[in-house]
Amino acid sequence: MLEVPTTETRPVLSLDMTRMTKLLSLDEANGIAVIECGANGRELEVALNAKGYTMGHEPDSYEFSTLGGWVSTAASGMKRSRYGNIEDMILNCDLVTAPDGVVHRRLLARARSSHGPEVQSLLFGSEGNFGVIVTASVKVHKLASRQNYGAYGKKQAHGKGALPSRGSRSAWISLAAGRAITWHSC
Numbered sequence: 001m002l003e004v005p006t007t008e009t010r011p012v013l014s015l016d017m018t019r020m021t022k023l024l025s026l027d028e029a030n031g032i033a034v035i036e037c038g039a040n041g042r043e044l045e046v047a048l049n050a051k052g053y054t055m056g057h058e059p060d061s062y063e064f065s066t067l068g069g070w071v072s073t074a075a076s077g078m079k080r081s082r083y084g085n086i087e088d089m090i091l092n093c094d095l096v097t098a099p100d101g102v103v104h105r106r107l108l109a110r111a112r113s114s115h116g117p118e119v120q121s122l123l124f125g126s127e128g129n130f131g132v133i134v135t136a137s138v139k140v141h142k143l144a145s146r147q148n149y150g151a152y153g154k155k156q157a158h159g160k161g162a163l164p165s166r167g168s169r170s171a172w173i174s175l176a177a178g179r180a181i182t183w184h185s186c
């Protein structure tokens, strides 16, 4: 629930996007999905996984945070070394601006240009200041046919096969509190 400080004099708007979660289209030839920006990480991956695809963006808040929120906060996920940060994944966004509710389509022209600063990229980390991001075109990847997860602590530090073998593609490896290592390869 949104709680506004009693001393706040400015208008405060709370926008519920929980019904804007649809996978609108999937272009398999080009690896592009168009998704509504109220979708949280789980909703978005369930829809993509059902068609054999993933976006590969997994911030720790993935079950609660949304596609629109990721763009607005320039989010970074656990699998960034494999799939990149959010700004590497977004191809286009549609933005609705106040006060008239104008829909600006295809805001991020991701084709390379030499026309000076890329003002569209201001959306990354904009925290909702320019408008509401309603849909986004994102890069998607085929799900790996096999995925491995693992973890090991001090006792198994020398255990054979504990870590992903040389040549396998790791999406992330993390060292937790200097004591345990977890990994995911796919």
Ligand SMILES: Cc1cc2nc3c(=O)[nH]c(=O)nc-3n(C[C@H](O)[C@H](O)[C@H](O)COP(=O)(O)OP(=O)(O)OC[C@H]3O[C@@H](n4cnc5c(N)ncnc54)[C@H](O)[C@@H]3O)c2cc1C
Residues within 6 Å of the ligand: 017, 037, 038, 058, 059, 060, 061, 064, 065, 066, 067, 068, 069, 070, 071, 072, 073, 074, 075, 076, 077, 078, 126, 127, 128, 129, 131, 132, 133, 134
């Ligand atoms: C436990 C925990 C773990 C986290 N882990 C990570 C992590 O691994 N990586 C990381 O980068 N961040 C992480 N975060 C921070 C946070 O989850 C991210 O910043 C996330 O991207 C916010 O998305 P949200 O949908 O929750 O946005 P909100 O928190 O609801 O909003 C964040 C800002 O974006 C704006 N906004 C939201 N949706 C839209 C929209 N559709 N259009 C325009 N503006 C919008 C809001 O107005 C606000 O200014 C974590 C947070 C928590 C609590």
